[in-house]
Amino acid sequence: MGNTISEVPGSATIKSFLGIKVLNLEDAYEQMAINETQDQYLRSCTESPPNLNALHKIYLKPCRPPATTETMSNAAVASMPTSLVPSTIRVGIFENGLPHTRPPSTIWFPESLLRKGSAHFNETFLHECIHLHQREHEDLWDKFYREQWNFIRYKGTIPKEVEARRRLNPDTLRAPFYAWNGPSGPCVPVVVYKNPEDADLSEVRLIFVRPDGSWSAVLPPGWMEFFGSQIPSICEHPHEMAAYILSDNSNPFDSEAARRLRNMYTSFNRGRK
Numbered sequence: 001m002g003n004t005i006s007e008v009p010g011s012a013t014i015k016s017f018l019g020i021k022v023l024n025l026e027d028a029y030e031q032m033a034i035n036e037t038q039d040q041y042l043r044s045c046t047e048s049p050p051n052l053n054a055l056h057k058i059y060l061k062p063c064r065p066p067a068t069t070e071t072m073s074n075a076a077v078a079s080m081p082t083s084l085v086p087s088t089i090r091v092g093i094f095e096n097g098l099p100h101t102r103p104p105s106t107i108w109f110p111e112s113l114l115r116k117g118s119a120h121f122n123e124t125f126l127h128e129c130i131h132l133h134q135r136e137h138e139d140l141w142d143k144f145y146r147e148q149w150n151f152i153r154y155k156g157t158i159p160k161e162v163e164a165r166r167r168l169n170p171d172t173l174r175a176p177f178y179a180w181n182g183p184s185g186p187c188v189p190v191v192v193y194k195n196p197e198d199a200d201l202s203e204v205r206l207i208f209v210r211p212d213g214s215w216s217a218v219l220p221p222g223w224m225e226f227f228g229s230q231i232p233s234i235c236e237h238p239h240e241m242a243a244y245i246l247s248d249n250s251n252p253f254d255s256e257a258a259r260r261l262r263n264m265y266t267s268f269n270r271g272r273k
Helices: 025-039 041-046 049-056 069-078 111-115 118-136 138-148 223-227 232-236 238-247 256-272
Strands: 003-006 014-017 020-022 089-094 100-102 106-110 151-153 178-182 185-193 204-209
Touching: 020 069, 025 041, 025 089, 025 100, 041 049, 069 089, 069 118, 089 111, 100 118, 106 111, 106 118, 111 118, 118 138, 118 238, 138 151, 138 238, 138 256, 178 223, 185 232, 204 232, 223 256, 232 238, 238 256
Parallel strands: 020 089, 089 106
Antiparallel strands: 003 014, 100 106, 151 178, 178 185, 185 204
């Protein structure tokens, strides 16, 4: 890993991060096939009617990266905290959908995101790089979740009626369930489609499943006091909550959970110097 200095016509001098590769169309198709062999995300969607319906509304088809992709990606890395920069980043562009990561180190962006301006792109790039960091440092994140957020990986079962409506998320597919051990006992946050028969990736709601199989859309006691008020879909998984807290500049996330996360990041950053 390293940096070189490059001149971009019509722009200021920027650092070019050697760990970034922007995928051309041929490489993007190849990389998507590699992603699929490692996580089987698309196969899992075909086995889940709501997720398949949701995918039919978007286009996960790779496309040629706009000419600005490499410049914007390097600028985004340059704006990031050094300790959150993954060792390798593959940047792929697809026609439509939500930004996401897939293993081992690919970030997929919808083409439309690059037209929304550098500030929005930088924020989203950081969010997705945090997901890559979570893949690279699973033990570090699990230790933090366990000791500071009272989250542990949940290896129990989810009720069939909940699983049938659950929105699959490629950023959390490796370990989709974490149980929060709150004042009233453990519960697992899960995001489900509001309308499974006409599923839309953005039309979801948050529910909490207990080990006895019962579930409720009501926030468990202590959740609001510790995590604060957040958009429900953010709370589906500690990976998502952490990525939003560290990347969303429009929301101060003034909560005890956010304070502990920022303290962890500061300690980790200090250890990388």
